[in-house]
Amino acid sequence: NLSEKLQRSFKNLRGEGTISDENISEALREIRLALLESDVNLAVVDELIEHIRTRAVGSQVATALSPTEQIVKIVHDELVNVLGRDTARFKFSSQPPSVILMAGLQGSGKTTTTAKLAQWLKKGGHRPMLVSVDVYRPAAREQLKVVAQSISAQLYEGHLDVKGAGTDEVLRLAREAKREAANYGCDILIVDTAGRNHIDAELMDEMAALKKLLNPSEILFVADAMTGQDAVNSAKAFNDHLTITGAILTKMDGDARGGAALSIRHVTGAPIKFLGTGEKPDAFEAFHPDRIVGRIMGHGDIATLLERAEERLDKGKAEQFAKKALTGDGFTLEDFRDQLRQIKKMGSMKSILKMLPSVGPFAGMSKAVENVDEGQFNRVENIINSMTAKERADHELINGSRRKRIAAGSGTTVQDVNNLLRQYAQMRKMFKTMGSGGGIKAQQRMLS
Ligand code: GDP
Numbered sequence: 001n002l003s004e005k006l007q008r009s010f011k012n013l014r015g016e017g018t019i020s021d022e023n024i025s026e027a028l029r030e031i032r033l034a035l036l037e038s039d040v041n042l043a044v045v046d047e048l049i050e051h052i053r054t055r056a057v058g059s060q061v062a063t064a065l066s067p068t069e070q071i072v073k074i075v076h077d078e079l080v081n082v083l084g085r086d087t088a089r090f091k092f093s094s095q096p097p098s099v100i101l102m103a104g105l106q107g108s109g110k111t112t113t114t115a116k117l118a119q120w121l122k123k124g125g126h127r128p129m130l131v132s133v134d135v136y137r138p139a140a141r142e143q144l145k146v147v148a149q150s151i152s153a154q155l156y157e158g159h160l161d162v163k164g165a166g167t168d169e170v171l172r173l174a175r176e177a178k179r180e181a182a183n184y185g186c187d188i189l190i191v192d193t194a195g196r197n198h199i200d201a202e203l204m205d206e207m208a209a210l211k212k213l214l215n216p217s218e219i220l221f222v223a224d225a226m227t228g229q230d231a232v233n234s235a236k237a238f239n240d241h242l243t244i245t246g247a248i249l250t251k252m253d254g255d256a257r258g259g260a261a262l263s264i265r266h267v268t269g270a271p272i273k274f275l276g277t278g279e280k281p282d283a284f285e286a287f288h289p290d291r292i293v294g295r296i297m298g299h300g301d302i303a304t305l306l307e308r309a310e311e312r313l314d315k316g317k318a319e320q321f322a323k324k325a326l327t328g329d330g331f332t333l334e335d336f337r338d339q340l341r342q343i344k345k346m347g348s349m350k351s352i353l354k355m356l357p358s359v360g361p362f363a364g365m366s367k368a369v370e371n372v373d374e375g376q377f378n379r380v381e382n383i384i385n386s387m388t389a390k391e392r393a394d395h396e397l398i399n400g401s402r403r404k405r406i407a408a409g410s411g412t413t414v415q416d417v418n419n420l421l422r423q424y425a426q427m428r429k430m431f432k433t434m435g436s437g438g439g440i441k442a443q444q445r446m447l448s
C-alpha cells in the first residue's frame with residue numbers, strides 16, 4: 001500500500017533536513033502509481049501530485065516528524081482537501097415535500113439506496129415517501145415496494161398504463177406522487193428512477209424532464225464503487241446534464257479502493273454524501289473524507305503514522321502539563337479532564353489495547369480487552385463537566401450538597417462522585433511524590 005511504498009522510497013532520505021526536488025521525486029512517483037492503482041482519475045492524480053510537490057519541496061522537516069511522516073501527512077491533507085473537509089449537509093426545500101431525485105446507471109444500487117436513505121431520514125425524524133418511476137420494468141417497481149415494506153416506509157404505487165410506457169407516463173407518476181406525499185404529510189419524496197446500462201440521450205432527457213417538473217432539492221448520483229473509472233465517466237455525464245448535488249458510493253463493503261470518490265468529487269465538484277456498505281437497509285453511513293483517505297493510503301499504517309506524529313506534536317503540551325502537575329498542587333480537576341480528553345482522542349480503550357502485540361509481556365491482554373468499561377471514561381468526564389469552573393480549580397469546595405448537585409447534573413450517583421474525587425486525590429498525591437522524589441527522571445517517565 002501507499003504508506004509502505006513511501007517508507008521504502010524514503011529510506012535514503014533519513015538525516016536530511018529539508019525535502020528537496022531530487023529526494024522527493026522518487027516518492028512522488030510512488031504516490032502517483034498508488035493513486036492510479038486506487039482508481040483515482042489521471043487528471044486528478046496529476047493535479048494532486050503538483051500540489052504535493054509544491055507543498056513538500058523546500059518545506060523544513062519539522063523536528064517532530066521524519067521526512068516520510070511529513071510527506072505522508074501532506075499527501076493525507078491534500079487527499080482530504082479534494083474530498084472536502086466536512087461531512088456534506090443534506091438540503092431540504094423550504095416548501096415540503098422536498099424531492100430527492102436518484103440518478104445512476106442500472107445496477108449501481110439506486111433502489112437499494114433509496115430504501116437506505118428513507119430509513120436514514122426516518123431515523124432523523126422525517127417522513128419520507130418513496131416512488132419508483134421505472135415504468136419500463138415492472139420488476140423494478142416491485143423491488144422498491146418490497147424494500148419499502150421492509151422498512152415500513154410510505155410508498156406511492158400509482159397505476160401504470162401498460163400501453164404508455166414512456167416519459168409522459170414517468171412524469172405523470174412523479175406528479176401524482178408529489179401530490180400524494182403532500183396529502184399524506186410526508187415531508188420528503190424520494191424518486192427512484194429507471195436506469196440504463198449505459199448513458200443515452202433518452203435517459204438524460206427523461207431525467208431532465210423529471211428535474212424540471214419536480215424541482216428537487218437533491219439530485220443524488222448513485223455510483224457503484226467497484227466500477228472505478230466507469231463510475232467517474234457516468235458521474236460526469238449525469239452532472240453535465242443535470243448538475244448533481246451529491247453522490248453516493250455503493251458497494252464499499254467490497255474491495256473497491258475508494259479512488260472513485262476522489263475522482264467523482266473532483267470531476268463534478270459535488271460532494272460524496274453517503275456510502276453504501278452492504279445490501280441491508282442499514283448498511284449506510286454518512287461520508288467521512290478521512291475514512292476514504294485511510295483506505296487509499298492503507299489503513300493501519302496511516303493511522304499509526306499520523307497518531308505518532310500528532311502525539312509528538314502535542315509533546316509541548318504534555319511537557320507543560322507534567323511541569324504543572326509535578327510541582328505539587330498544580331494538578332486540578334480541569335487538568336484531569338484535559339488528560340481524559342487527550343486519551344479519548346486516541347480512540348476507544350479497546351482499540352488502543354488491541355494495537356498491543358499479543359505475545360510476550362502483553363499476552364494476557366486480550367482478556368483485559370473484553371473487560372474494559374468504555375462507559376467509565378464518559379461517566380468521569382460527565383461528572384467533571386457538571387462541576388463549576390471554581391470547583392474544578394479547587395476541589396476542596398466540593399462539599400456534600402455540591403456532590404449531590406453534581407451527581408444529579410451528570411446522571412450519576414453521589415458514590416460515583418466520591419469515587420472520582422478519591423481517584424483524583426490519589427493522582428495528586430502520586431504526582432507530588434514523583435515531583436519531589438524523582439525529579440527529572442519521573443518527568444521523563446511521564447512523557448515516555
Ligand atoms: P439499481 O438497478 O440501481 O436500482 O440497483 P439495485 O438497488 O437493484 O442494486 C443492484 C445490486 O447491488 C443488488 O443486488 C443490491 O443488493 C446490490 N447492492 C446495492 N448497494 C449495495 C452495497 O452497498 N453493498 C453491496 N454489497 N451490494 C449492494
Ligand code: MG
Nearest residue numbers: 110111112140
Ligand atoms: Mg432499481
